[in-house]
Amino acid sequence: MSQDQDMPGSSEGKPDKLEDNQQENAENSEQSVRKKIRQNPPTPSRSDTLEPSPPQFVSMEELMETAKGVTNMVLAHEIVVNGGFQIKPSDLPENSLEKRVRDIVHKAFWDCLETQLKEDPPSYDHAIKLVGEIKETLLSFLLPGHTRLRNQITEALDLELIKQEAENGALDISKMVEFIIGMMGTLCAPARDEEIKKLKDIHEIVPLFRAIFSVLDLMKMDMANFAVSSIRPHLMQQSVEYERKKFQELYEKQPNSLDFVTAWLQEAADDLKSRAALAVDDGTTSASGTAVLCPVAIQNHAYLKLLKWNHLQKPFPETVLMDQSRFQEMQLDLDQLILTGAVLLVTLSAAGTALSGLPGFSDKLKMVIRVLLSGLHLPSFNLNEALAILSEKICAEVNSSLSQHGYTPFTAEKETVLKGQVQALASPDNSVCKLIDSRIQAYLESYLASGHQKSLPAVPGGLSSVQKELEEIAVKYVRLVNYNKMVFSPYYDVVLNKILNKEESPKLCG
Structure with missing residues (x-):
C-alpha cells in the first residue's frame, strides 16, 4: 500500500519516523500473507472428503510430460487472465546460499578478466568471448526486416577480425565498446535511455562490461514483455482450448x-x-x-x-x-x-x-x-x-x-x-x-x-x-x-x- 507523505501526524521527527516504520512493517506482513496465499492456497484436499482412487503406476516419461503440460498451462493462464503480467528479474534472497555462490562465481569470473587485461601484453581471450555473447544478444533483438542493423553488428563485431587485431596489438577496445553502447541505445526501449547514458560515464573496461551485461539483461526482459503483450490476444483462444482439453483428460480419468x-x-x-x-x-x-x-x-x-x-x-x-x-x-x-x-x-x-x-x-x-x-x-x-x-x-x-x-x-x-x-x-x-x-x-x-x-x-x-x-x-x-x-x-x-x-x-x- 502506498503512503501519503503529507499524512497528518505528529510534527516531531521521531514519532513520524516510528509511524513510518510501523506502516512499513505492517505492509511487509500483509505482503507475506498474500505471498503465502499465492504459494499455498488452503483448500481442503479432495482426499479429506472423498475416497481415494486406486493407485496407478505412471512411467517417468508420462510424469515429465504431464508436468510440462501443467507448467505451460499455468503460464499461458497467467498471461491471459493477468492484464498486468510482466516478466521480472528474479532476486535471490540476501544471505542465501544460492546468492553467495553466485556472487563468488561472478567475482571470480570478473577478477580473471581483469587479470588477463593487466597482463603484458594483455590477453583478450575472455573479453572476445564476452563480445561474442554481446553480439548474439544484439542480433536476437532484431526483427527479420532489420537487414542494415544486422549487417552493421556483424561487421563491427567480427570476432575473427577482433581476434587478429588483438594478436597484433591493434585492438581498439574503446571504439568497439562505443559501437556496442550506441547499438544498445538504438535497440533499447525509451525507459532504458538513462541506463544507456550511464554506460558512457564508465571508463574502466571490467566495470563497463559488467554494466553492459546488466543493461542487456534488462533489454531482454523488455523484449520478452513486449512479446507477451503481443501474443496475449492470439494466446486467448489457444489457451481456452488447451485448458479445456487438459481438464477433459482429467475428467475422463x-x-x-x-x-x-x-x-x-x-x-x-x-x-x-x-x-x-x-x-x-x-x-x-x-x-x-x-x-x-x-x-x-x-x-x-x-x-x-x-x-x-x-x-x-x-x-x-x-x-x-x-x-x-x-x-x-x-x-x-x-x-x-x-x-x-x-x-x-x-x-x-x-x-x-x-x-x-x-x-x-x-x-x-x-x-x-x-x-x-x-x-x-x-x-x-x-x-x-x-x-x-x-x-x-x-x-x-x-x-x-x-x-x-x-x-x-x-x-x-x-x-x-x-x-x-x-x-x-x-x-x-x-x-x-x-x-x-x-x-x-x-x-x-x-x-x-x-x-x-x-x-x-x-x-x-x-x-x-x-x-x-x-x-x-x-x-x-x-x-x-x-x-x-x-x-x-x-x-x-x-x-x-x-x-x-x-x-x-x-x-x-x-
Whole structure:
C-alpha cells in the first residue's frame, strides 16, 4: 500500500519516523500473507472428503510430460487472465546460499578478466568471448526486416577480425565498446535511455562490461514483455482450448472431478430460490415474478460466492482451482475496501456538505485509513484498537480541514459521536458495513450481468469515495470470470441443466 507523505501526524521527527516504520512493517506482513496465499492456497484436499482412487503406476516419461503440460498451462493462464503480467528479474534472497555462490562465481569470473587485461601484453581471450555473447544478444533483438542493423553488428563485431587485431596489438577496445553502447541505445526501449547514458560515464573496461551485461539483461526482459503483450490476444483462444482439453483428460480419468462444481452451483441455485421466496413473503414481488432460476443468473451468483468463500472449511470448485489464490486476494482487497468505504461514509455524513465536496479530502482520509488498516488480515491485528486510533486521527483531520476552510470545528459531543460510529464498524453486524458490502456485491453482480459491454455500470450511492478502487477490482474479477466461463462453459451447461431439471417447475430467465 502506498503512503501519503503529507499524512497528518505528529510534527516531531521521531514519532513520524516510528509511524513510518510501523506502516512499513505492517505492509511487509500483509505482503507475506498474500505471498503465502499465492504459494499455498488452503483448500481442503479432495482426499479429506472423498475416497481415494486406486493407485496407478505412471512411467517417468508420462510424469515429465504431464508436468510440462501443467507448467505451460499455468503460464499461458497467467498471461491471459493477468492484464498486468510482466516478466521480472528474479532476486535471490540476501544471505542465501544460492546468492553467495553466485556472487563468488561472478567475482571470480570478473577478477580473471581483469587479470588477463593487466597482463603484458594483455590477453583478450575472455573479453572476445564476452563480445561474442554481446553480439548474439544484439542480433536476437532484431526483427527479420532489420537487414542494415544486422549487417552493421556483424561487421563491427567480427570476432575473427577482433581476434587478429588483438594478436597484433591493434585492438581498439574503446571504439568497439562505443559501437556496442550506441547499438544498445538504438535497440533499447525509451525507459532504458538513462541506463544507456550511464554506460558512457564508465571508463574502466571490467566495470563497463559488467554494466553492459546488466543493461542487456534488462533489454531482454523488455523484449520478452513486449512479446507477451503481443501474443496475449492470439494466446486467448489457444489457451481456452488447451485448458479445456487438459481438464477433459482429467475428467475422463476421474469422473468425480465435477463433484465440488456441482455442489457449488447447486448452492447458488438454492440461494436464488430462497431469495425469491423471501421476496414473495415480503410482498416485494409476486409469485409469478420469480423468474430467477436461469443458467446465467445461477452461474453469476456462484461466481460471487467465490468472494465470500471459507477456504479452510470448504473445497474450492475444481474448475476454478487454478485461480483460487486470485479469488482469495480479491477477498482481502474487498474486506479492506468495505471497511474503508464504511469509515468514509460515516465520516463524510458527519462532516456534511462542508467537506464532502472538497477536492482531495476523501483521498487524504483514505490514505490515513489505509495506513492504519494495512495489517487487517494478520492474525495479530487488533481491529478494535486500530479503529480507536483511526477515530482519533479522523476527528483531528476533519477539524483541521473545517478550520482551514472557515467552518466551525466539531464540538466535543459531535467528536464523541463520530468516534463511536467509527469504532462500531468493528462489529460483524454493523449496518453500515453490511450496506457497503451489499452494494459492492450488487455492483459486481450487475457488471457480470452486463456481459461484454465495454462501459462499467454506475457505481451505487455511498461508494463514490472508493469508486476507483472498486472499479480496479471489478475489472480484474470480471476478466477472470469471463475467461473461466469460456474454458468451462460446456461443463457448467451440463451441470446447470441437471439442476434446473430437478426443479418441480423450473423458471427460466426471459
